[in-house]
Amino acid sequence: MTALEASGRSASPAVDSSSAAGSRPVTPASEHTRRATVRKWAEIALFVGPAMVLFLTFVVYPVVSAARFSLYKWNGVSQFSDAEFIGLENYARALFGGTDPVTQQAFTTAYSQPFWEALSHNVAIIFLSMAVQLPIALIVALTLNRRFRGRAFTRVVIFAPYVLSEVIAGTMWLIIFDPNGIATELMRSVGLDMPAGGWFEDQTWGFWTVFFIITWKYVGLAIILFLAGLSGVSEDLQEAAAIDGASWWQIQWRINIPLIGPTIRIWAFLSIIGSIQLFDMVWVLNRGGTAGQYSTIASYMMEIGFFRADWGYGSAIAVIMFFLSFVIALAYMATILRRDNAHPRKAR
Amino acid sequence: MSVDTSTRATPASSPHRRRQGLLPEGSTYVAVGIALVGVGLTLGPILYLILGGFRTQGDLAANPTGLPDPWMWQNYWEILSQPLFWRQLLNSTLVAVATTAGVVLFGTMAAYPLARYSFKGRELVFVIFTTGLMFPLTVAVLPLYLLLRDMGISGLWGLVIPQIAFGLPVTIIILRPFLAALPKELEEASFMDGISRIGFFWRMLLPLARPAMVTVGVLAFIGSWNAYLLPLLLLTGDPAGMTLPLGVTTFQGQHSAATTMIMAYTSLAMLPALAFFLLMERRIVDGLTGAVKG
Structure with missing residues (x-):
């Protein structure tokens, strides 16, 4: 606890000044109310202070630092004050090999291509999640949204992978998809074989193996969220539709799926x-593959920034990643999620 | 494959509906079929892993699909009789408990004035916390590593403190509306009895907010228990100082030839999480759906 208290105390002026600034406009009518006001602000500082100090120190400050580091050429070992300021060169190196014509060719191969390849994997996973995980989750949730023996058990089991750590799930699948492992054995038993280069190492199929594992790990969250949404759909509506002669599929298409639209859209987000x-x-799963065949921006950032001690460049990748999630989040909220917030009770 | 089975629901559902005269529910067979496929795909790999821990290396190569032959307890016994696994289990537990306590305590404290005081700048403070949702650990991790190094915070505290900080935004976002929904009369009555706001927080609010605190606590606990990125950077060196996820990958690296040992180690590392999940399943689901809706 001592480290925590010390860090809290060292940064506490930030809180004091904010509370003092807030109390300035208050003109005390009497000594009594003035003391009450001071006391109130002291209480607010006491309650919000620790959280705010922790948040500013360990979340906001590092993010701002990443933006600063990204403008320097720095290996993380030497003093940062000795680092060379290179402006946006790190970004240029990632996006198109840098601005120096001498090294651009080499840097494009060494830095820019792996970056775009990693980014393309992220983008592919985004779209594949919508194309594969969403239909699977919808079908499972819609069919499980009824009473049958073993329903509770099924829900618990299907959700379990989401709660397991990535490390445990990943290690498990590494063993299953070992070239001599059970997956190969099963494929051979039906007359097929594993991908030519190995489950993970194959240049084409490695990505799909990883996407399969990601789906196994995360589809349970979608199913559970959709089931929670479906439990909130009024049975009267479904009954009314049934009386009008709607089939099971029509009810799903016309009533259930539209009504859990907000849940689907938040899951997609x-x-x-x-x-x-x-x-x-x-x-x-082997750090994104030996040839980066399923690397992501984050794995690329760690590979270069931390393990190859190119902190300035790694930070630039981190900022690009933040920028991407930020822009996508804002765009998604402004376009797709906005109508849910504007008409929270309506489906369309 | 699942598409095929479910399209059959339409013809099968009609007689079912007519018989019950109520909702057309689709065929029970289809539901049970999909349930079985889902359970099999989920449990199959996990069972294979746990059973693999009971195999000899030769058995795994010769007969990977059958039951272990002979059943061998040695892998599990060897791991459980060494202190390393228990140390890592203890480390993971300590970090998760401390993280959870910190997130819940500081998160509730911060959410209280944001929910129940009216003061200038309240919304600004709330917005500052919510921006945290957009700062993932991945973006901040390199500078965070340097910051912790410069501050001299190392070992398990180096995990706990940033994890608390990163857990605060979602905690405050979930807790604030919950606290705001408690009736105003509670405070008025307490103040009339001469209880201060701080006394009200400890004696009234904390007990009343328990359900929401358990929810955010469970989420923080799971997040900490599964954390990999920060331990990967901070807990290098001695395996006895590692948490379980990092311990699993380190063990895997050191015993790469002994697959069945890795399977046993991974299975053992998985069991506490599975047990916790089974105990808290309701809370976890509520927490996640609540976090999504709120």
Whole structure:
């Protein structure tokens, strides 16, 4: 606890000044109310202070630092004050190999291509999640949204992978998809074989193996969210439709799916942001692949920034990643989520 | 494959509906079929992993699809009789408990004035916290590593403190509306009895907010328990100082030839999380759906 208290105390002036600034416009009518006001602000500072100090110190400050580091050429070992300021060169290096004509060719191969390749994997995962996980989750949720023996058990089991750590799930699948493992055995038993280069190492199929694992790990969240949404759909509506002769599929299409639209759209939002920031699973699965065949921006950032000690460049990648999630989040909120907030009770 | 089975729901559902005269529910067979496929795909790999821990290396190669033959307890016994696994289990538990306590305590404290005081700048403070949702750990992790190094915060505290900080935004966002929904009369009555606001917080608010605190606490606990990125950077070196996820990958690296040992180690590392999940399943689901709706 001591470290925590010390860090809290060292940064506490920030809180004091904010509360003092807030209380300035208050003109005390009497000594009594003035003391009450001071006391109120002291209480607010006491309650909000620790959280605010922790948040500013360990969340906001590092993010701002990343933006600062990204403008320097720095290896993280030497003093940062000795680092060379290079402006936006790190960004240029990632996006198109840098502005120096001498090194541009080499840097394009060494830095820019892996960056775009990693980004293309993130984008592919975003779209594949919508194309594969969404239909699977909808079908499972819609069919499980009824009473049958073992329903509670099924829900618990299907959701379990989401709660397991990426490391454990990843290690498990590494063993299953070992070239000599059970997956190969099963494929051979039906007369097929594993992908030519191996489940993970194959240049084409490695990505799909990883996407399969990601789906296994995360589709349970979508199912649980959709089931929670479906439990809120009024049975009267469905009964009314049934009396009018609607079939099971019509009821799903016309009533249930539109009514859980807000849930679907929020899931899609979480899925997109999660796809951009995907790291743990990819890293556990051989650090994005030996040739980066399923690298992501985050795994690329760690590979270069931390393990190859190119902190300025790694920070630039981090800022690009933040920028992407930020822009996508804002765009998504402004366009798709806005109508849900504007008409929270209406489906369309 | 699942598409095929579910399209059959339409013809099968009609007689079902007519018989019951109520909702057309689709065929029970289809639902059970999909349930079985889902359960099989989920549990199959996990069971394979746990059973693999009971195999000999030769058995795994020769007969990967059958039951272990012979059943061998040695892998599990070897891991459980060494202190390393228990140390990592303890480390993970300590970090998760401390993180949860910190997130819940500081999060509730911060949410209280944001929900129940009216003061200038209240919305600004709330917005500052909510921006935290857009700062993922991945973006901040390199500078965070340097910051912790410069501050001399190392080991498990180096995990706990940033994890609390990163857990605060979602905690405050979930707790604020919950606290705001408690009736105003509670405060009035307490103040008339001469209880201060701080006394009200400890004696009235904390007990009343328990359900929401458990929800955010469970989410913080799982997040900490599964955390990988920060431990990867901070807990290098001695495996006895690692948390379980990092311990699993380190063990895997050191015993790459002994697959069945890795399977046993991974299974053991998985069990506490599965047990916790089974105990708290309701809370976890409520927390996640609540976080999404709120």
